[in-house]
Amino acid sequence: MASRFGPISNEIHLSNSNVRLNIPVVNGPLEKSGEHMNKTLRVITLTAATLGAFIVAPASASAKPTTCTVDDHYDTPGWAKSFCSGGSGYQRVVIGCKGSPTSSWTNIYRGAWKPKNEWSKVACTTNYPYLSEAWIDKKD
Incomplete structure (x- = not known):
């Protein structure tokens, strides 16, 4: 051309x-x-x-939650909750649960998306009652 x-x-x-x-x-x-x-x-x-x-030009103002904590409970069945007090957007608690304490298989369970200053909660099921890990998912 x-x-x-x-x-x-x-x-x-x-x-x-x-x-x-x-x-x-x-x-x-x-x-x-x-x-x-x-x-x-x-x-x-x-x-x-x-x-x-x-x-x-600045991007649109959006931010993930900040100042977050996970409160995890390893009793049987295990459960956890998460809370964020800063930022904006949403957070939810995510947990891994096992059928026995020594099992290599982990099922993942997710709490509801919540804005800042609200708790997201989720528990292990009766078939997979042992909590092995807990963390927070965040989104704008």
Whole structure:
């Protein structure tokens, strides 16, 4: 493909999460006219400024919960609860439960998604009553 400035051999792809720009790279002699050179510089400057505005612009405000704790109980059946007091978004407790204390098989159970300042709770089942681990899932 050729442009009025010369044959195009490649494209530069600039992108962020919102914008993708394909800028042709010109190979070969450019026209010597100052007018065309100035026009080319203006287009490149405008493209760089536009892309810069998208890159510098802050992302939407979203944050996962912070200052979290897991309260786990290893009695039989085991259970756990989680709580986050900071940030925004949602959290839930996740636990691993076993059929016996020495079993290599672990079933995963998840509590309900809760916003900050609310407890998420879940318990092991009667078939897998032994709590082996507990942690918190977080999302925006």
